[in-house]
Each structure stands twice: as structure tokens, then as C-alpha cells.
Amino acid sequence: MADISFADVKVHNEVEFCTITDLNVKKQLERLFLDERISYYEKWDDISFFKRVFAGGEKSKCTLCINEMQRDKAEEILEAHPDLKAGIEMINKKVERTFF
Numbered sequence: 001m002a003d004i005s006f007a008d009v010k011v012h013n014e015v016e017f018c019t020i021t022d023l024n025v026k027k028q029l030e031r032l033f034l035d036e037r038i039s040y041y042e043k044w045d046d047i048s049f050f051k052r053v054f055a056g057g058e059k060s061k062c063t064l065c066i067n068e069m070q071r072d073k074a075e076e077i078l079e080a081h082p083d084l085k086a087g088i089e090m091i092n093k094k095v096e097r098t099f100f
Contacts, residue, residue: 013068014095016043018088021059025087029064032077040066065095 017040020026033040043063066074071092078085 012095014041014065015068015071016091016093016095017064017066017071017074018090018092020062020064020088022087025084026062026064028081029077029084029088032081033064033066033074036073036077038066038070038074038077040064063091068094 018029020029030040041064043065045061045063047060078088
């Protein structure tokens with residue numbers, strides 16, 4: 001029996017799906033993703049204290065990244081819940097950073 005080597009396999013199929021600044025919208029979208037078994041991870045872009053104070057109260061941004069094969073299902077969820085679209089900025093681009 002031949003050994004399987006995963007050392008040469010590169011799996012990189014994550015997509016930056018959307019950016020959210022409203023935590024209530026984020027919680028609702030997370031719940032919908034979990035109900036539909038869509039895996040995701042979060043990337044947070046924290047804004048410095050001084051920028052928040054002096055730049056008009058800019059908020060922290062959360063980018064939800066999903067598997068590219070689950071993008072259609074995630075888009076269907078957003079189409080079924082148009083009330084969430086107001087708090088979401090769509091990105092839909094490949095994640096540029098490789099973690100390994």
C-alpha cells in the first residue's frame with residue numbers, strides 16, 4: 001500500500017465574502033451560516049482609538065471569509081434576507097494571504 005503525502009498539496013480556496021461593521025447584523029448572519037452549515041472565519045480590522053475619535057467615529061470592521069464552494073449558498077441566504085444587506089458590504093474576492 002502506498003503512503004499518501006500531503007506535503008505538496010496546497011489547499012487555498014477561501015473567499016473574502018463580505019465586510020460587516022454592525023455587530024447585530026454579524027450575529028444574525030453567523031446564525032444563518034451556522035444553520036446552513038456554511039463554515040467561515042473572521043478577520044478583524046481594528047481601528048485605532050485616535051482614528052475612532054478624530055475621524056468621525058469609524059468602527060471596527062469584520063470580514064467573513066468562506067469556502068469558495070459555499071459561495072452560492074451564502075449568496076442565496078443573503079437574497080432570502082434582504083434586511084441584512086443594508087449592513088453588509090460585499091467583497092467576493094479570493095483571499096490573498098496563504099497561511100502555510
